[in-house]
Amino acid sequence: MSDGSLGGYATLEELLEAHVPADKLQHAKRVLYGLNVGEPVADLAMSPDVRERAKQMDFDLRTALFRAAPEQLRPPRVVRIGLIQNKIVLPTDAPFADQAKAIRDRVGQMIDTAGQAGVKVVCLQEAWHMPFAFCTREKVWCEFAESAETGDSVVFCQAAARKWGMVVICPILERDGPHNETVWNTAVVIGHNGNIIGKHRKNHIPRVGDFNESTYYMEGNTGHPVFETAFGRIAAFGMNGAELVFNPAATVGELSEPLWPIEARNAAIANSYFVAGINRVGTETFPREFTSGDGKPAHKDFGHFYGSSYVAAPDGSRSPSLARHKDGLLVADIDLNLCRQTKDKWGFQMTARYDMYADFFARYVRPDFKPQILRDPAL
Amino acid sequence: MSDGSLGGYATLEELLEAHVPADKLQHAKRVLYGLNVGEPVADLAMSPDVRERAKQMDFDLRTALFRAAPEQLRPPRVVRIGLIQNKIVLPTDAPFADQAKAIRDRVGQMIDTAGQAGVKVVCLQEAWHMPFAFCTREKVWCEFAESAETGDSVVFCQAAARKWGMVVICPILERDGPHNETVWNTAVVIGHNGNIIGKHRKNHIPRVGDFNESTYYMEGNTGHPVFETAFGRIAAFGMNGAELVFNPAATVGELSEPLWPIEARNAAIANSYFVAGINRVGTETFPREFTSGDGKPAHKDFGHFYGSSYVAAPDGSRSPSLARHKDGLLVADIDLNLCRQTKDKWGFQMTARYDMYADFFARYVRPDFKPQILRDPAL
Numbered sequence: 001m002s003d004g005s006l007g008g009y010a011t012l013e014e015l016l017e018a019h020v021p022a023d024k025l026q027h028a029k030r031v032l033y034g035l036n037v038g039e040p041v042a043d044l045a046m047s048p049d050v051r052e053r054a055k056q057m058d059f060d061l062r063t064a065l066f067r068a069a070p071e072q073l074r075p076p077r078v079v080r081i082g083l084i085q086n087k088i089v090l091p092t093d094a095p096f097a098d099q100a101k102a103i104r105d106r107v108g109q110m111i112d113t114a115g116q117a118g119v120k121v122v123c124l125q126e127a128w129h130m131p132f133a134f135c136t137r138e139k140v141w142c143e144f145a146e147s148a149e150t151g152d153s154v155v156f157c158q159a160a161a162r163k164w165g166m167v168v169i170c171p172i173l174e175r176d177g178p179h180n181e182t183v184w185n186t187a188v189v190i191g192h193n194g195n196i197i198g199k200h201r202k203n204h205i206p207r208v209g210d211f212n213e214s215t216y217y218m219e220g221n222t223g224h225p226v227f228e229t230a231f232g233r234i235a236a237f238g239m240n241g242a243e244l245v246f247n248p249a250a251t252v253g254e255l256s257e258p259l260w261p262i263e264a265r266n267a268a269i270a271n272s273y274f275v276a277g278i279n280r281v282g283t284e285t286f287p288r289e290f291t292s293g294d295g296k297p298a299h300k301d302f303g304h305f306y307g308s309s310y311v312a313a314p315d316g317s318r319s320p321s322l323a324r325h326k327d328g329l330l331v332a333d334i335d336l337n338l339c340r341q342t343k344d345k346w347g348f349q350m351t352a353r354y355d356m357y358a359d360f361f362a363r364y365v366r367p368d369f370k371p372q373i374l375r376d377p378a379l
Numbered sequence: 380m381s382d383g384s385l386g387g388y389a390t391l392e393e394l395l396e397a398h399v400p401a402d403k404l405q406h407a408k409r410v411l412y413g414l415n416v417g418e419p420v421a422d423l424a425m426s427p428d429v430r431e432r433a434k435q436m437d438f439d440l441r442t443a444l445f446r447a448a449p450e451q452l453r454p455p456r457v458v459r460i461g462l463i464q465n466k467i468v469l470p471t472d473a474p475f476a477d478q479a480k481a482i483r484d485r486v487g488q489m490i491d492t493a494g495q496a497g498v499k500v501v502c503l504q505e506a507w508h509m510p511f512a513f514c515t516r517e518k519v520w521c522e523f524a525e526s527a528e529t530g531d532s533v534v535f536c537q538a539a540a541r542k543w544g545m546v547v548i549c550p551i552l553e554r555d556g557p558h559n560e561t562v563w564n565t566a567v568v569i570g571h572n573g574n575i576i577g578k579h580r581k582n583h584i585p586r587v588g589d590f591n592e593s594t595y596y597m598e599g600n601t602g603h604p605v606f607e608t609a610f611g612r613i614a615a616f617g618m619n620g621a622e623l624v625f626n627p628a629a630t631v632g633e634l635s636e637p638l639w640p641i642e643a644r645n646a647a648i649a650n651s652y653f654v655a656g657i658n659r660v661g662t663e664t665f666p667r668e669f670t671s672g673d674g675k676p677a678h679k680d681f682g683h684f685y686g687s688s689y690v691a692a693p694d695g696s697r698s699p700s701l702a703r704h705k706d707g708l709l710v711a712d713i714d715l716n717l718c719r720q721t722k723d724k725w726g727f728q729m730t731a732r733y734d735m736y737a738d739f740f741a742r743y744v745r746p747d748f749k750p751q752i753l754r755d756p757a758l
Contacts, residue, residue, distance in 0.1 A: 005406065007403045007406040012410050015406060019403060020395070023386065024386045027388075028394055031639075032391070204731065224735075225753050229755050258413030259413075269642075316637045346587050351583050351586060354744045361740055371618075372602050372605065373619060376571075379607065
């Protein structure tokens with residue numbers, strides 16, 4: 001069980017589909033995937049060419065469709081989005097330039113397939129252009145960091161954006177030259193014309209086990225920006241008006257696999273927006289051994305990045321997962337009208353107690369903060 | 380499918396267990412229930428008398444055990460908690476006093492069983508002492524509201540607390556006499572000596588469909604208190620230091636069943652505390668018809684309260700659910716040490732960006748708030 005596999009199945013859905021009879025499966029799926037909440041998540045029509053291409057290039061291709069109700073005063077705002085998860089291609093002891101080039105070539109295949117499939121906004125995984133080497137604590141991997149304006153990965157994604165008229169979110173390890181070589185974990189948002197709209201630097205930096213990421217880069221200083229693109233307002237944050245939030249991630253089975261199906265859905269529900277959770281895939285082995293702060297002997301890999309990228313909708317429903325062991329492209333049609341419809345239905349944006357939160361946080365950040373505790377006088 | 384049943388199974392777990400072979404089931408459960416994250420959720424030893432009593436009285440009894448790692452400087456802090464979900468007993472057109480008395484008698488059976496089973500903190504469901512009549516919008520049901528200090532339900536729970544040396548959380552519809560008959564949705568926290576430690580009034584009042592609860596009571600004014608009891612710090616809030624949070628709820632299948640397995644677990648993970656989610660059970664029919672704001676014809680019930688109460692742990696694991704159609708008592712042993720251990724592991728309490736949140740909320744609540752939006756200049 002240490003590999004955390006799914007007993008030979010590519011996804012949890014496939015495991016359940018293989019064993020639970022259809023009349024019972026509908027009940028399980030209603031609770032697990034929300035198929036009865038809002039509109040069903042259905043399969044998307046897709047040209048055989050695109051499916052054939054995915055087969056030839058040996059990556060997982062899955063689709064989903066999220067409908068919204070018709071409105072009288074506003075047309076549907078359907079956007080076709082793409083999520084790409086990728087393994088590294090060459091071993092981690094290959095020359096860095098070769099490693100980076102091989103990844104770009106591979107991801108380029110999937111980006112082009114997304115373009116052929118009519119995707120208008122595509123997002124890659126966290127630090128997609130390099131191995132997730134932070135587990136090693138070796139600073140040599142900082143060489144992969146690049147400029148968010150002129151780095152190879154960014155220029156590569158700008159070309160793809162121009163080629164397909166597609167917004168590309170390109171999450172990189174950023175080298176910030178003007179600020180004295182500071183390193184950040186940054187998502188660069190590239191417009192459909194290939195221009196850079198802006199960037200967001202990761203705010204919450206893990207300091208856990210092999211994800212000792214604070215060794216490498218600092219807490220982001222770009223706030224909570226929302227990017228207004230030709231195809232909608234995208235970001236990582238709801239209160240500034242995002243309707244589609246991408247969460248490019250890299251996380252392994254033993255640490256987080258039971259959390260993965262929860263977090264994106266909870267964020268989508270709580271904020272009435274779509275969330276696309278994209279996780280790295282594959283097991284990465286490093287040249288020199290390292291320990292993981294868990295008392296176990298040194299080793300050269302730190303577990304399996306389990307992929308399983310998916311889309312969660314504001315009404316609580318979700319798409320199927322991409323595979324657990326394979327590169328993949330998930331194509332989803334989402335009607336952004338579902339965001340405001342969900343806000344109108346649940347009203348979280350109004351029943352939230354923002355005054356109370358503002359007051360609480362203002363007090364909490366003070367060094368002399370006193371928690372509100374009512375103690376049983378009998379104690 | 381409008382009954383939203385589980386195809387004849389009491390819980391989702393039982394549905395899966397009936398169809399998925401054991402060697403595959405372990406993989407599905409690892410992802411769905413987090414059995415590989417932290418310690419396993421195991422069955423709790425329980426006297427046959429208690430099990431026999433549950434059988435005779437025809438309520439669902441389930442158990443769970445959440446372990447923490449041994450520490451050198453602190454002993455385990457295992458607390459046995461109980462979650463009780465209950466149907467109403469008499470029809471809603473019976474005299475109100477009879478309805479309330481019948482519910483107290485029934486819930487008393489389960490509280491006594493909890494006491495016999497050694498439970499030290501028990502929590503009842505939201506407004507457990509009355510039908511969930513808010514769907515009707517009729518003000519006649521306000522008669523069920525009672526004083527949080529001297530009401531029948533509170534006095535009843537105080538007696539139970541004294542009898543068993545048990546903390547009781549008693550969520551009622553509160554009638555606030557000193558404030559001119561204001562009505563609140565209030566959880567009264569009763570100490571193990573039967574004294575009232577304090578109360579919390581629900582902050583976020585739904586205004587959705589049949590849950591037009593703002594018709595009846597106001598947004599709470601008690602802040603985010605944490606109650607320090609003989610058996611731990613309990614509340615609904617983590618940043619004031621709660622280690623165990625009860626969420627007494629009442630929600631129906633079509634509205635929220637796919638959200639139910641997510642929300643408590645996400646809160647437990649995000650705040651590094653235990654969450655006990657308790658949902659009402661049964662279908663309640665009212666004397667006079669009402670509409671649900673969904674364009675459908677008037678009717679006399681608004682769906683099935685699906686029970687399914689469960690406990691979520693800070694490490695992402697969870698207990699089995701209570702049944703979907705039956706009264707029930709869930710008994711769980713939880714080691715509160717797991718809270719700080721999880722905080723030490725993940726460090727969310729440190730990597731959170733409280734300064735940024737404080738600044739954001741302070742700006743957000745201003746009428747002239749401007750969202751941080753980066754617009755593609757090509758637009």
